[in-house]
Amino acid sequence: MPLLEVKNLRTVFDTDVGRVHAVDGVSFSIEKGRTLGMVGESGCGKSVTAASIMRLVPNPPGRIIGGEILWKGRNILDIPSKEMPELRGKEISMIFQDPMTSLNPVFTVRKQMEEVVSRRKGLKGKAADQTIIDMLQTVGIADPSRRVDNYPHELSGGMKQRVMIAMALLAEPDLLIADEPTTALDVTVQAQILHLMKDLQKRLGTAILLITHNMGVVAETCDDVVVMYAGRAIESAPIDELFAANRHPYTRGLLQSIPIPGSNKRDALATIEGVVPSLITPPKGCRFADRCFARQARCTTDDPTLTTIGTGHQVACHFPLEVAR
Numbered sequence: 001m002p003l004l005e006v007k008n009l010r011t012v013f014d015t016d017v018g019r020v021h022a023v024d025g026v027s028f029s030i031e032k033g034r035t036l037g038m039v040g041e042s043g044c045g046k047s048v049t050a051a052s053i054m055r056l057v058p059n060p061p062g063r064i065i066g067g068e069i070l071w072k073g074r075n076i077l078d079i080p081s082k083e084m085p086e087l088r089g090k091e092i093s094m095i096f097q098d099p100m101t102s103l104n105p106v107f108t109v110r111k112q113m114e115e116v117v118s119r120r121k122g123l124k125g126k127a128a129d130q131t132i133i134d135m136l137q138t139v140g141i142a143d144p145s146r147r148v149d150n151y152p153h154e155l156s157g158g159m160k161q162r163v164m165i166a167m168a169l170l171a172e173p174d175l176l177i178a179d180e181p182t183t184a185l186d187v188t189v190q191a192q193i194l195h196l197m198k199d200l201q202k203r204l205g206t207a208i209l210l211i212t213h214n215m216g217v218v219a220e221t222c223d224d225v226v227v228m229y230a231g232r233a234i235e236s237a238p239i240d241e242l243f244a245a246n247r248h249p250y251t252r253g254l255l256q257s258i259p260i261p262g263s264n265k266r267d268a269l270a271t272i273e274g275v276v277p278s279l280i281t282p283p284k285g286c287r288f289a290d291r292c293f294a295r296q297a298r299c300t301t302d303d304p305t306l307t308t309i310g311t312g313h314q315v316a317c318h319f320p321l322e323v324a325r
Helices: 048-053 081-087 109-121 125-138 158-168 185-204 213-222 239-245 247-257
Strands: 004-015 018-030 035-039 064-072 092-097 175-179 205-211 224-229 231-238 307-310 313-315
Touching: 004 048, 018 035, 018 048, 018 064, 018 224, 035 213, 035 247, 048 064, 048 175, 048 205, 092 158, 109 125, 109 158, 125 158, 158 175, 158 185, 175 185, 175 239, 185 205, 185 213, 205 213, 213 239, 224 239, 224 247, 231 239, 231 247
Parallel strands: 018 231, 035 205, 035 224, 092 175, 175 205
Antiparallel strands: 004 018, 004 064, 224 231, 231 313, 307 313
């Protein structure tokens, strides 16, 4: 049984101009001790998927209107609201994309982390203080014994993100959802944070859902990948197969648009022409058809579904590409 299994998840937002189908029939699973990367351009539904798993979609205007989110075989959508705080943090932790709004501005770092240590580990006093300071040092915060008494407004954006990461890791969760966890950090600290997450995974068997747009991070960190486009999962595969044998035109375009070190600077990067379709009135047929270099007549009329084409490899395309040589 997978640790987490998402089946046909559908999350919408009701707005003044219509219903936005932010996540529309997404399915995937994560096994214990593995890292699943979720990639795609901004607005494709990655963060909404994560919020749906945590049941943090603001209602109104958002609602989960269909599907299942099975956590160790139990549907999270059926768990009473009063039980969700026990699940969040202790079994599933999340590192949010925006640290500026994730920390409480009226409490010090110590106060906010003490709550996690007390509730999840039962530590208090000196033992709690030492655990907090050690974790802050682990995530790369200089002089943690002094910084622990700072308020969020006294920290830089990168330091706030590191505090958020430290809080998520303190509980040693079974699943860590990391939504662009290294966006505000420099390259050196990014590597440290990713190494820290992998170390936690090795020691505790923690599963990780890593949401990112950085294919380099995906290549170095993930075991499996789900590619999202316009609210849907359009390709999923083990990491090696996705890079070596990708079959969806959108995935191929993403990989071809990555700069190659040492290449001629005058060579133009490949681009994906066009714009993402409206999620209020999605087009008939494949949502990528208008931007696809390989589209045919069927692509504009029939909606493709995820179809298995290899061991663990699925693609939502009527005419999957040949493997690039």
